[in-house]
Amino acid sequence: MSETPKATGSLADRITGPAASKLDAATTSFTPSASNASSSWADEVASPVGGQSKQLGGGIEEAQLDGAAQPLAGSGLHDAQYEVEVKLSDLQGDVNSPLFSVNTFEELGINQGILQGLYSMNFKKPSKIQEKALPLLLGNPPTNMIAQSQSGTGKTAAFVITILSRLDYSRPNQPQALCLAPSRELARQIEGVVRTIGQFVQGLTVQAAVPGAVERGAKVQAMVVVGTPGTVMDLIKRRQFDVSNMKVLCLDEADNMLDQQGLGDQCLRVKQMIPRVDQILLFSATFPDEVMRYAQQFSPGANEIKLKRDELTVGGIKQMYMDCPSDEGKYDILASLYGLMTIGSSIIFVKKKDTASRIAARLTEDGHKVVAVHSAFEGSERDSIVEDFRQGRAKVLITTNVLARGIDVSSVSMVINYDIPMKGRSDAEPDPETYLHRIGRTGRFGRVGVSISFVFDRKSFAALNQIAQHYNIDLVKLDQDDWDKTEEIVKNVIKSSRAGTNLQS
Numbered sequence: 001m002s003e004t005p006k007a008t009g010s011l012a013d014r015i016t017g018p019a020a021s022k023l024d025a026a027t028t029s030f031t032p033s034a035s036n037a038s039s040s041w042a043d044e045v046a047s048p049v050g051g052q053s054k055q056l057g058g059g060i061e062e063a064q065l066d067g068a069a070q071p072l073a074g075s076g077l078h079d080a081q082y083e084v085e086v087k088l089s090d091l092q093g094d095v096n097s098p099l100f101s102v103n104t105f106e107e108l109g110i111n112q113g114i115l116q117g118l119y120s121m122n123f124k125k126p127s128k129i130q131e132k133a134l135p136l137l138l139g140n141p142p143t144n145m146i147a148q149s150q151s152g153t154g155k156t157a158a159f160v161i162t163i164l165s166r167l168d169y170s171r172p173n174q175p176q177a178l179c180l181a182p183s184r185e186l187a188r189q190i191e192g193v194v195r196t197i198g199q200f201v202q203g204l205t206v207q208a209a210v211p212g213a214v215e216r217g218a219k220v221q222a223m224v225v226v227g228t229p230g231t232v233m234d235l236i237k238r239r240q241f242d243v244s245n246m247k248v249l250c251l252d253e254a255d256n257m258l259d260q261q262g263l264g265d266q267c268l269r270v271k272q273m274i275p276r277v278d279q280i281l282l283f284s285a286t287f288p289d290e291v292m293r294y295a296q297q298f299s300p301g302a303n304e305i306k307l308k309r310d311e312l313t314v315g316g317i318k319q320m321y322m323d324c325p326s327d328e329g330k331y332d333i334l335a336s337l338y339g340l341m342t343i344g345s346s347i348i349f350v351k352k353k354d355t356a357s358r359i360a361a362r363l364t365e366d367g368h369k370v371v372a373v374h375s376a377f378e379g380s381e382r383d384s385i386v387e388d389f390r391q392g393r394a395k396v397l398i399t400t401n402v403l404a405r406g407i408d409v410s411s412v413s414m415v416i417n418y419d420i421p422m423k424g425r426s427d428a429e430p431d432p433e434t435y436l437h438r439i440g441r442t443g444r445f446g447r448v449g450v451s452i453s454f455v456f457d458r459k460s461f462a463a464l465n466q467i468a469q470h471y472n473i474d475l476v477k478l479d480q481d482d483w484d485k486t487e488e489i490v491k492n493v494i495k496s497s498r499a500g501t502n503l504q505s
């Protein structure tokens with residue numbers, strides 16, 4: 001690293017000029033992000049079909065359950081739900097919130113069995129993305145869709161409801177819908193949401209197509225298949241998976257799935273192997289311009305629901321940073337934060353698998369209870385570690401970008417960026433999309449959470465500052481020389497998420 005500053009004085013003080021502008025070194029009070037102040041979101045639907053918009057009152061009596069709660073045995077069960085409920089109804093009645101809607105699920109034309117599933121999860125009202133997207137998604141003839149909405153605002157239910165509405169239930173063994181996700185954990189989670197929302201839908205069959213899930217030679221025989229692109233591609237090639245009757249192809253985390261440097265090739269090949277499909281759906285919280293152009297080719301003629309850059313961050317996530325003494329010195333800061341991490345659950349993101357394993361081993365040696373997971377782990381081991389985390393048996397998870405996207409564990413109240421996310425191998429450029437997805441593991445559906453990003457030298461500071469500028473947000477500096485104050489600030493936010501007193505930004 002080019003610079004290893006001493007612990008004295010903040011890095012913001014040491015760096016002058018415009019680079020320091022978005023990181024707020026002086027204040028310890030939160031500066032609300034621009035995201036929730038804007039009301040332009042609802043106007044962003046570019047639709048050849050046109051949506052519906054009926055006025056309706058509609059209160060919420062109970063809090064929602066996590067979508068993955070039942071089949072995955074409960075990621076949302078650690079919340080004090082009765083405490084969350086009042087504020088959630090406030091949020092859903094606030095026109096500036098991404099959870100706002102004027103319609104009920106009934107008015108969106110969803111069939112009875114699916115409605116029952118939604119109500120069993122305590123979903124009382126649609127979120128904004130659900131309200132805007134569903135009339136377009138459910139219309140006939142089916143139309144493609146590119147949909148963007150902030151992390152944790154219910155995109156999964158929007159595409160799952162669509163998939164369940166399109167199936168021919170007289171053909172239970174015929175694959176009719178394929179949903180692709182970038183990780184096995186996310187594919188499994190989506191499979192769980194399909195099962196939960198579809199639990200009252202007679203005759204529904206669902207199957208996962210992730211590494212190890214389908215035996216060699218066995219046929220994929222479910223109406224809905226949720227998988228990762230590599231495995232799905234292999235299954236189609238080996239003729240285990242008949243894709244001749246596809247009604248819906250959905251890419252969750254679509255910008256990541258279409259990325260030319262990553263999964264783009266595999267997803268394109270899967271699409272090319274499907275002879276025809278009625279509807280192509282692309283969902284994500286982020287769609288960088290260069291990917292959007294490709295997305296439009298992949299999903300031609302799509303309705304588009306887009307967000308502006310400064311609308312992307314969720315107001316409930318309080319974004320902070322810590323100026324660490326050195327790269328190595330980040331470990332001590334992390335260890336000092338352990339008590340705060342275990343008030344709820346926490347995820348620590350690092351760049352490299354080795355770092356994840358090394359930090360986990362060191363924290364364990366130092367008497368802390370943590371787990372690590374990354375792509376070097378074998379599939380079933382990954383599943384069981386993530387399940388322990390969902391269940392609250394493990395409260396601190398150390399991982400890489402493999403779990404940066406989509407994972408929905410509502411008890412997560414803190415995310416730590418141990419390493420600032422950078423693009424590619426060269427590490428030359430900051431990665432604002434990955435930053436947004438990482439911090440979005442907290443603050444799910446109106447909850448409150450804290451993200452703390454570690455910086456330690458000019459490069460990491462500049463990278464974080466560029467990310468802050470990208471989203472036009474102010475980050476709050478936590479002072480490592482005043483732990484009492486730091487603890488108080490963080491605790492105030494985390495405890496409020498559990499007390500339900502601070503759900504609005």
Ligand SMILES: Nc1ncnc2c1ncn2[C@@H]1O[C@H](COP(=O)(O)OP(=O)(O)OP(=O)(O)O)[C@@H](O)[C@H]1O
Binds near residue numbers: 125127156284408
């Ligand atoms: N209408 C609703 N009412 C109450 N809760 C809901 C509703 N829709 C979704 N949820 C819950 O909100 C949480 C977040 O939803 P989901 O995982 O679909 O977010 P997302 O938009 O896909 O986020 P990400 O971009 O991080 O993948 C889930 O626990 C889900 O069960």
